[in-house]
Amino acid sequence: MTEDTSLREKALRATKLHFRLNALIRDAFFHGRGRGNLALLSEADQAAWMDYDVSEYEQYKSIVAAFHASEAKDRCIEALEAALNTLSKEADAAYCRSLDQFSKPECCGFEIKASTGKFGAPEHEAHKKANVLMGKHQGMYAVIKAVRAALSGKEGQS
Numbered sequence: 001m002t003e004d005t006s007l008r009e010k011a012l013r014a015t016k017l018h019f020r021l022n023a024l025i026r027d028a029f030f031h032g033r034g035r036g037n038l039a040l041l042s043e044a045d046q047a048a049w050m051d052y053d054v055s056e057y058e059q060y061k062s063i064v065a066a067f068h069a070s071e072a073k074d075r076c077i078e079a080l081e082a083a084l085n086t087l088s089k090e091a092d093a094a095y096c097r098s099l100d101q102f103s104k105p106e107c108c109g110f111e112i113k114a115s116t117g118k119f120g121a122p123e124h125e126a127h128k129k130a131n132v133l134m135g136k137h138q139g140m141y142a143v144i145k146a147v148r149a150a151l152s153g154k155e156g157q158s
Helices: 004-034 043-051 058-104 110-116 123-154
Strands: none
Touching: 004 043, 004 058, 058 123
């Protein structure tokens, strides 16, 4: 799903919610006036509706607050997903750099070291650097996995 599609879908959901909330308020108002079917509205009913200010009611305020909290949560999750994508790219880069480091002559396997009879400080440092990069990759992916599991509500599952 593209970012543009996601924004359109969210706007559509918000619009539908807005219209449902307005319909609920309208229906409750007219039911309260004894006009359940909305078929015959007097001038007084229409004038009362025009003067009706739902924003003063605590129930309405709590619905609006919940809606805004939901929007804020969505923005937070989007920012977190973007951060996870960046972290994933960094983890992949660390993995590639570790493979590159492991392929250098100083990091080659036992056969080469045994044939040359050489394992000194440069070889040790090369292995150390490669292991740090691989550890960075694994650590970053452990965090990514845990955060994505928490976002999907599946934390603690393997």
